[in-house]
Amino acid sequence: MKLLRALDDYWFAPAPPERVALLRVAIGGFSLLYLVARFGNLTSVRRFQAAEFLPVGVIRVLAHPLPPFAVYAVLLLAIAAGGAFVAGYHYRQSGPLFALLFLWTTSYRNSWGMIFHVENLAALHLLLLAACPAADAISFDARGKSAVLSRDGRYGWPIRAMMAVTAATYVLAGIAKLKFAGLSWAHGDFLRQQVAYDNLRKIELGSIHAPLGATLVQYGAPFASLALISLALEFGAPLALFSGRFARVWVAGAWIFHVAVAALMAIIFPYQLTLVAFLPYFELERWSIVRQIFARVEASRS
Amino acid sequence: MVHRERVRGYGVSFALLVAVMAPAFGDPAADSFPLSTYPMFARPKAKTTIAFADGIDDHEHATRLGPELVANGEVMQASHTLHRAIRGGQDRLAQVCARIADGVASDSRLAPVVRIRLAEGQFDSVGYFLGAREPETRTIHLECDVPKGSR
Numbered sequence: 001m002k003l004l005r006a007l008d009d010y011w012f013a014p015a016p017p018e019r020v021a022l023l024r025v026a027i028g029g030f031s032l033l034y035l036v037a038r039f040g041n042l043t044s045v046r047r048f049q050a051a052e053f054l055p056v057g058v059i060r061v062l063a064h065p066l067p068p069f070a071v072y073a074v075l076l077l078a079i080a081a082g083g084a085f086v087a088g089y090h091y092r093q094s095g096p097l098f099a100l101l102f103l104w105t106t107s108y109r110n111s112w113g114m115i116f117h118v119e120n121l122a123a124l125h126l127l128l129l130a131a132c133p134a135a136d137a138i139s140f141d142a143r144g145k146s147a148v149l150s151r152d153g154r155y156g157w158p159i160r161a162m163m164a165v166t167a168a169t170y171v172l173a174g175i176a177k178l179k180f181a182g183l184s185w186a187h188g189d190f191l192r193q194q195v196a197y198d199n200l201r202k203i204e205l206g207s208i209h210a211p212l213g214a215t216l217v218q219y220g221a222p223f224a225s226l227a228l229i230s231l232a233l234e235f236g237a238p239l240a241l242f243s244g245r246f247a248r249v250w251v252a253g254a255w256i257f258h259v260a261v262a263a264l265m266a267i268i269f270p271y272q273l274t275l276v277a278f279l280p281y282f283e284l285e286r287w288s289i290v291r292q293i294f295a296r297v298e299a300s301r302s
Numbered sequence: 303m304v305h306r307e308r309v310r311g312y313g314v315s316f317a318l319l320v321a322v323m324a325p326a327f328g329d330p331a332a333d334s335f336p337l338s339t340y341p342m343f344a345r346p347k348a349k350t351t352i353a354f355a356d357g358i359d360d361h362e363h364a365t366r367l368g369p370e371l372v373a374n375g376e377v378m379q380a381s382h383t384l385h386r387a388i389r390g391g392q393d394r395l396a397q398v399c400a401r402i403a404d405g406v407a408s409d410s411r412l413a414p415v416v417r418i419r420l421a422e423g424q425f426d427s428v429g430y431f432l433g434a435r436e437p438e439t440r441t442i443h444l445e446c447d448v449p450k451g452s453r
Contacts, residue, residue: 012311044374049401051394052383057335103336110335112373114382120336124322131314157311161318168322173340179330180344190346196427197347204352204423206366207377217431230343 011160012153017137018285018294020155023162024134025086026284027125030276031102032082034122035075042105046071048112056115057107071108078105085130088139099123099130122271124165125280132158160241162280167237170254174234186231188223195223198265213264226260233257240281251278349438351424353384355402357415358445365415371405372398384420388443395420399446407449420444 035042046068053065066074078101084094103126106119135141136149177185184190196217202209216222233253240250258272271277284290325332325339333339355372356364369380387398399418406412423437 011315012308041374041376047374048383049397051390051397052386054386056333057337107335112379112383113386114376114379115333115335115338117338117340117342120338120340123336124318128314128318131310154307154311157315161311161315164315164319165322168319169338169340172323172326172338173343175326176330176339176341176344180341181346185344191343193347193427194343196431197350200350200425200427200430201352201381202377204366204425205354205377205381206368214431217428 011157013156013160014151014153015156015159016151016285017133017149017155019283020129020132020134020158021088021136021138022284022290023125023159023279024088024129025138026276026279027122027129028082028086028098030271030274031098031122031126032079032086034119034270035079035082035102035105039075042075042109043068043071045109045112052112054113055111057110058104059107059111066108074101074108075105078102085126088135088141091135091139091141095130095134099126102126118269118271121166121169121277124169125162125277128158128161128165134158159280163241163247166277166280167241170234170237174231177231177234186224186227188220188225188227191227191230192217192220192223195264198267202266208266210262210264210266213266216264229253230257247281251275251281254278347427349424350427350430351385351422353381353388353420353422355380355384355399356419356421357406357412357448358417358419359414360416364419365412367402367406367412367418371402371409385422388420388422392444395444396446399444403446403448415448417445417447 045065048065050065053062055062078098081094081098081101084090085098103123106123110116110119133154136155177190181190195213199209199214199217201207203214233250236250237254240247255272255275255278258269261267261269262273285294321337325334325337328339330339330341330344333341355367357367358364369375369377372380373383374380383398387395399420402420403418406415406418419442421440421442423441424439425437426434
C-alpha cells in the first residue's frame with residue numbers, strides 16, 4: 001500500500017501549469033518546424049510505386065498509397081494544426097489533431113520499406129501532450145482568464161510520462177542489442193562493424209559520410225569502451241526518473257551519445273541533438289531566460 | 303486534483319508505456335513506427351550488401367546514379383528501394399529500372415548514359431576501411447535501356 005501511495009505521489013507530483021505549457025511550445029514548435037523543413041522529403045514519397053508501399057503503424061489501415069493531393073493535404077493540415085497546437089488555440093481540438101496528424105505524416109514517410117528512427121520520440125511526446133491540459137497557461141485559450149492556476153498533479157503526470165517514455169526507448173535499444181548479439185555486443189566488435197557498415201554504404205552510394213568514423217574503424221580498441229558506454233546509457237536511462245542530479249548527468253551523457261552518433265556515422269537525431277527531447281527532465285519555468293521572457297510579456301501587458 | 307483527471311493520467315500513461323515497451327517481448331527484427339524495437343545499431347553487420355543503380359555509357363563506363371533518381375533523395379531509402387525490388391522479382395525490378403531510365407532521360411547532365419544497370423555488391427564492412435575497397439561479390443540483376451525519344 002505504501003508503495004502504491006509513493007508511486008501515486010511520484011506520478012502526480014504537482015507541477016506548475018507553465019512547465020507543461022512550455023513543453024507544449026517547445027516540443028510542438030520543434031515538430032511544426034520539422035514538418036515545414038522536411039516538407040519536400042515528406043511529400044516526395046508520392047513518387048514511389050504502389051508496389052513499394054509497406055505500411056507501418058497507423059498507416060496499416062490503408063491498403064493502397066494515398067493519391068498525391070492527399071499527401072499534400074494531410075501535411076498542410078498538420079502544419080496548420082501545429083500552429084494552433086503551439087499557440088494553444090482551441091487546444092482540446094488542435095492538441096489531439098496535431099499529435100495524430102504528425103503521427104500519420106511521419107508514419108506514412110516510414111511506410112516505404114525503410115523505417116527511420118528519428119521521429120519516434122517526438123511523435124510519442126506529442127501524443128502525451130495532446131492528452132493533458134497543456135494549454136492552461138501561455139496560450140490563446142488562457143488569455144482573458146482571471147483564475148490563478150496553482151501547481152497540480154494534472155500538470156505533473158504528463159511530464160513524468162514523457163520522461164518514462166524517453167527512458168523506455170533507450171532501454172529498448174539496449175534490449176535489441178542484447179537480443180541480437182548477447183553480451184558480446186559489449187566487446188565493441190559489433191559497434192565497430194556498425195560504424196563501418198554505415199560509412200561504407202554512404203561512401204559507395206555517394207552520400208555524406210563521417211570521416212571521423214571512417215578513420216576510427218581502422219582501430220579496434222576504442223569500440224569496447226564506446227559499446228560499454230552505450231549500454232550503460234541505455235540501461236541507465238530509468239535511473240534518471242528518480243533523481244534530478246542523475247537526470248542532468250544522464251541527459252548530458254545521452255546528448256553526447258547522439259553527438260557521437262552524428263560524428264561517427266553522420267546520422268542526425270534532430271529531436272535529441274537540439275535537446276528538445278530532454279526538456280521534460282528540467283524545471284523550465286525556473287530558467288532565467290524563461291523568467292526574463294515572462295517578465296517582458298507581463299511588462300508589455302501592463 | 304479530481305478523480306477523473308487521475309484516472310486519465312494513469313490510463314494514458316499506462317497505455318502508452320505498455321505499447322512502447324511491448325516490442326521488447328517480440329521479435330527484435332520486427333520493427334514498426336512509432337513503436338519500435340530500435341534495432342538500427344543492434345544487428346551484426348560483418349558484411350555490407352549494397353544495392354545500387356549505375357548509368358552505363360557507350361564506352362561501358364559506369365556512373366553511380368544519385369538517390370533522387372532511384373527514390374526520393376534519401377540515399378538509404380534509395381538503396382532499400384533497390385533491395386526490395388531485387389527481392390520482389392524481375393517485374394518489380396523492371397518497373398524500378400524503367401522509372402530510373404525515364405529520370406535519366408530527362409536529365410541533360412546524364413546525356414551520355416545509354417542504359418541502366420541495377421546491381422548488388424557485398425563488402426567486408428571493416429575490411430573496406432583497411433584497404434579491401436572492392437566488393438567480395440558483385441551481382442548484376444538487370445539492365446534496361448534509357449529511352450531515346452525523350453531526349
